[in-house]
Amino acid sequence: AQTVTQSQPEMSVQEAETVTLSCTYDTSENNYYLFWYKQPPSRQMILVIRQEAYKQQNATENRFSVNFQKAAKSFSLKISDSQLGDTAMYFCAFMKGKAAGNKLTFGGGTRVLVKP
Amino acid sequence: GAGVSQSPSNKVTEKGKDVELRCDPISGHTALYWYRQSLGQGLEFLIYFQGNSAPDKSGLPSDRFSAERTGGSVSTLTIQRTQQEDSAVYLCASSVTGTGHGGYTFGSGTRLTVV
Numbered sequence: 001a002q003t004v005t006q007s008q009p010e011m012s013v014q015e016a017e018t019v020t021l022s023c024t025y026d027t028s029e030n031n032y033y034l035f036w037y038k039q040p041p042s043r044q045m046i047l048v049i050r051q052e053a054y055k056q057q058n059a060t061e062n063r064f065s066v067n068f069q070k071a072a073k074s075f076s077l078k079i080s081d082s083q084l085g086d087t088a089m090y091f092c093a094f095m096k097g098k099a100a101g102n103k104l105t106f107g108g109g110t111r112v113l114v115k116p
Numbered sequence: 117g118a119g120v121s122q123s124p125s126n127k128v129t130e131k132g133k134d135v136e137l138r139c140d141p142i143s144g145h146t147a148l149y150w151y152r153q154s155l156g157q158g159l160e161f162l163i164y165f166q167g168n169s170a171p172d173k174s175g176l177p178s179d180r181f182s183a184e185r186t187g188g189s190v191s192t193l194t195i196q197r198t199q200q201e202d203s204a205v206y207l208c209a210s211s212v213t214g215t216g217h218g219g220y221t222f223g224s225g226t227r228l229t230v231v
Contacts (some may be wrong), residue, residue, distance in 0.1 A: 033217050043205060045222035052217075091159065095216060101147070101172050102216045106159040 002027045005020030006107035013082045021110045023092030034075045040088040057099045084115045120223035126228045136192040137226045139208030147211045154204035166214050198230045
């Protein structure tokens, strides 16, 4: 079974600064996908960024980027130029690369507070 | 619809009562998932639908939980004889393909409180 670990329960960052959230995972799979989801107080989980394990290039989406280290099974998220609207819970998630019906396995989450 | 819609947004029920939670996925999304988010257990997979069939029900915690999907669209999660440990946020998600590799689109969930 896969496990996903987020070791930082809470992090705070000043507006416009950079914050990095850590995520490690354990799997014997070679083909898989990794995701970061944001959950603001509205409760809706919003996809921030995804990474395909067979791609070595790190994914980026505007101010969000990842550092994917496959050998180390590490998938950290960097939020640059933090904005007040980035305040939320952030969840790292793993998905196997099989054909269909792929479940997401989530980490425990990191609460990010952006301070003005 | 434009997004995944869940109703009700909040539900308070007495222990022992049955509840039904509804999910309306994005039009055209073939796959639908239910997850449960609770303080003690984090985010847990419950069930996956491809069309109207449920190839994976492995996450349903007991036989008090059941779900169905009709017309390849709306899904209902039913909890019978609710217990206090069923209190949680129930999240529904859909994906355009059965693989889910592109990521899911989630609804805003139903917060269930059993008193």
